[in-house]
Amino acid sequence: MTYKKELRLSEAGKGDVLTVCGIRDPCRGIAGRLRDIGLTDGTHVVCVGHSPIGGMSAYEIRGAVIALRNEDADTVLCRRTSGAGS
Secondary structure (H helix, E strand, O other), X not given: OOOOOEEEHHHOOOOOEEEEEEEOOOOOOOXXXXXXXXXXXXXXXXXXXXXXXXXXXXXXXXXXXXXXXXXXXXXXXXXXXXXXXX
């Protein structure tokens, strides 16, 4: 089952599987770096966990686990395909 609601990557719960829909990067310049690590339209991402003190989360992207600051993950738009928050 596919869910249609769009959310920011930073809103994903642990175990959520998401599909990237796009990057919204008003004047920050991070979009190119996010694409370089594999966050392109259609990419599947799994939320591995959140920092216990906040501010960062870990995501599995194309087989690699990468930590992103929440402010950077806020720019990545996704659709939840499965996981804890479904």
